[in-house]
Amino acid sequence: MKPLVKKILLGTLAVPCLALAGFVGTAQLRWDRTFEAPYPEIRASSDSAVVARGSYLVNGPAHCSYCHTTTDQWPALDSGAVLPLTGGNRFVLPVGTFITPNLTPDVETGIGRRSDAELARMLRHSVRADGRAALPFMPFQNMSDDDLTAIISYLRSREPVRHEVPNHDLTMMGKGLMAFLIEPQGPEGTPPQTSPAQAPTIARGKYLANSVANCAGCHTKRSPMDGSAIGEPFAGGMVMEDEKNPDKIFVTPNLTPDAATGRIAHWTEEQFVARFRVPRKAFEGSHMPWMAFRRMSDDDVRAIYRYLNSLSPVANATGPSYQDKPAD
Incomplete structure (x- = not known):
């Protein structure tokens, strides 16, 4: 290999190596920065x-x-x-x-x-x-x-x-x-002094679904890297691993009232409440905290149902909640 060509190749390889080294070094110095x-x-x-x-x-x-x-x-x-x-x-x-x-x-x-x-x-x-x-x-x-x-x-x-x-x-x-x-996530504006009264209202459901029960957190597709939202709110599609079976995944369903793809679009309010009273998970290993949500009052469950049904429909077919893990 000619010396000039060799120098060019070495220089070409050195640039990404130096960039990677710089990234690693800076990350090691800054990852625990304070706010x-x-x-x-x-x-x-x-x-x-x-x-x-x-x-x-x-x-x-x-x-x-x-x-x-x-x-x-x-x-x-x-x-x-x-x-x-x-x-x-x-x-x-x-x-x-x-x-x-x-x-x-x-x-x-x-x-x-x-x-x-x-x-x-x-x-x-x-x-x-x-x-x-x-x-x-x-x-x-x-x-x-x-x-x-x-x-x-x-x-x-x-x-x-x-x-x-x-x-x-x-x-x-x-x-x-x-x-x-x-970076730290803070409140949107000034948080309220009191929460909406414990009654089956859309306002109460909105508060619970977004600020307490985290329905939006799991039923919105998110980046597996940093957890940032990359899908429509409440339209499902977030993928979660099955810790006991590496060949399977859980996919959160679409909770918007889309007639074709919304999981609860055709449920009555009574059916929704009844599901929260069933003493089991539909799938072993599911990340849905049914054992905690079973302790919610009927009024709070009804409030969430009414809020979800007030959302704009989003067409997003998420498939079964428990699926085979796609091949890499």
Whole structure:
């Protein structure tokens, strides 16, 4: 090979190698960057009514118990047990492995080491106590002040359980996203002081589906890389792995009232409510937190149904909820 040609080839190869090295080095330096966000004026209450409301939200529509327990505890949840939210549930994604934290008030391993303001900032502004951005797994940014207070009050009222949970383990892809793309998600405008009254209204359903129960989060197609929405809201199509069968996937159905592709477009309100009272999942391993949603009041379930039926229809055929995994 002629020296000039060799130099050109080496130079051509060096450019992407240097770029990759620069990306990796910068990602390693920036992935744990910190952010500023206000601390909401939220303080835990010992009032029994506030704590009871927090219990309803945590164990029902907000389904905190679904993520902040481990899968071997779910049969107990399905039977109606109220368990300590000791965390440890693992979510394995291309960007890393995420482990849910201990939400009991233990002062060494749980939220006992955090102030009310730090917890409220995490839930509303997606900024952790150390200032780092939290990935957008929870939809509580627009939750009302009263409901946020109720949730923190309930968590504070529980017995502390010492349970050390490992830190998240990010892949290089995950560190790259954290370094360059992921930023905290805050509320849209000023969150309300109070939530819509607990009645079967469209307003109540909209609040629950978007700001508490996270129907929009799972029933909207999202990027497997960073969780950003890439589909129409509530039109389904989000793909989730079956942890017990790598050859299968779950695909969330279209919840809009499209006559041809909407899963519940032809359901009556009574059928919708009845499905939430069935003590089982349609498919073993489904990510739908039926055990938590079964605890919702009839009025709240009806409110969600009425809100979903008020949406504009979106034609999006998602296929069966449980499918064969496509070949790579």
